[in-house]
Amino acid sequence: MDVSLSGIRGIGPARLKAFHEAGIDSVRDLVMFLPKDYRDLSAFTPLSEIKPGETVSVKVRVAGEPSQRRARKLVITKVYVTDDTQTLPVVWYNQPWLKEQLTRGREMMLCGRCEARGGTIQISSPTIEQEEGLLPVYRSIPGVPAKAMRGCVEAALKICEGQWPDELPEDLRRRHGLCERNFAMRNAHFPASREALETARRRIAFEELLLYQVAISLRRGRGEPGVRMEFADDAPEKFWAGMPFSPTGAQRRVLQEVARDLRGGEAMARMVQGDVGSGKTAVAFGAIYLAHASGYQAALMAPTEVLARQHYAGAKALLEPLGMRVGLLTGSLTPKQHRLAHEAIASGEWDVVIGTHALITEGVEYHRLGLAVTDEQHRFGVSQRTRLGQKGDAPNVLVMSATPIPRTLSLILYGDLDISIIDELPPGRKGVRTRIVPEDKRRDMYGFLRSEVKKGRQIYVVCPLVEESEAVDALPAEQVYENLRNRDLSDLRIELVHGRMKAADKDAVLEKFHRGEADVLVSTTVIEVGVNVPNASVMVIENAERFGLAQLHQLRGRVGRGTDEAWCFLMAEPNERLRFLASTTDGFKIAQRDMELRGPGDLFGTRQSGNIVCGVGTLAGDAQLLKTVHDEARSLLAHPESDEAQSVIRLAEAAYLKKFREAAVN
């Protein structure tokens, strides 16, 4: 199984390299590369019933002659197809050879995304499928076309079959009705039926979750001694008294939980979850204050430069008056500033240092680090949080996350952390009013945006990222930017920021918006991370149907931070999912719904999930399964000496512990 891929027919040096770059080096890796989705070619949608935004499977025949034209760097092939309920156009980009194949009357099955274009619906870049049944869809690997990918996986499965023993103890499998591994792998890739697929996924998810849970529980090593902090009983209240606002009940409660941990003598490992704007930063500052009151240094790590600077400004405003010396360490300092910062950290001249991952690079020596805080934790992943934790003498760790996660899932993903929840917003927030805006209401909305800008407000326009596989001649964000600037809102000051820009340019644009020198900021999801512009009160989200609910919820949290009435416009055809989002502001409810609808993987966005279990995304929000796994892990670890527990622990170590350790040293 650990044999090289080069033995597989169809994998030459170029593909070998392509696979290698995607992290696939062996037959085993390839078999473990599970589909991100399936196409159902056993049930077809009639053309008359398809809606924009959906990905559909249709069975059609070619109804006319294909046409081909060029637009900039694109060759666009277009043909009409019909299934007798309706006739619709289909479009492919940069696949000129298709023209030959699209002969009138040819019957075919297509899978692709439907889009509204010029008053009609078109199917864009569908795949042409030959086999009926459930077909796997893989995350695209540049240089390996979808069809070739399926062939390679098929060959890899053949090599493994019968040779890859099932390592999960048989009793455990029987207890939970889990199928055998070979069956699971085959049916996860090429399901014999829906039922077989469910059985396979359940087995794979169960194993992965169980091993992760066991690994993370072992890693936590409960009861590790930490620095025991000593401060007066009324220290938390003293801190709140020094704030310009009174805390919400939830903030007060959570800081008390933190205070209890800090004085407990065991190293604190706690996550604070709360919606965007719930005031997590203030709680973190409170924890930092308590560390300082006990004579310890603290560090706060943010995922981006912009966010670090924002926290730095906040800390200067709120913590300096309480007698703390605050410093900043980020990647963009000059060499001299860098050296001075390192000195101030090592000498203890700074009581608290705020920064980016520069805080955990080699060469940073802390004076007396007693508390490590990381913000927006899911951007970092387990390894970085561990590294900041290791910088001091087993300091206390506090992580803040704006992603509300259903409790059942938290128990597993963050099995090594205690969790506090801030479930209350500061008073006076009007909340974000969310509206779904179909295409024919776009004009009206622009009128509204103009009137908001006249009132002095600022506006975010957020666009989805594009998949590498999609052919577009410009990023959607660039297109939207051009349209607004040249046409729809040409009278306003508009700026663009996206992920392909250099960090410095990105920061410059964000700064400009922050200073109020732009009315509208068009962006990809880069603004998702904690940017705080209180004057921005409207957010427009293009192609809202492409985002997960939890992500939409996080995005809209960027507006409505002041007390002005805030608006979020979801550009999409109304559907039940979006209506649900518009109807509630409860982040936990939304997370739960998102998990049920799209599976928990989407809560993180697969690309960012880092070393969070990737396969979690393979099961559809099955709270019962999560609980079963959690209970099983517990009962196994209650008797770690049993044969069964020993086998599972060995598997867990092989799967994760090494990864954790490597990540922590690198």
Ligand code: ADP
């Ligand atoms: P989060 O990090 O949870 O998204 P922040 O800590 O950035 O939220 O807080 C958002 C805004 O609310 C900040 O401007 C902060 O000063 C303010 N704030 C925090 N707590 C309170 C409170 N109890 N009352 C009023 N304003 C608050």
Ligand code: MG
């Ligand atoms: Mg925050």
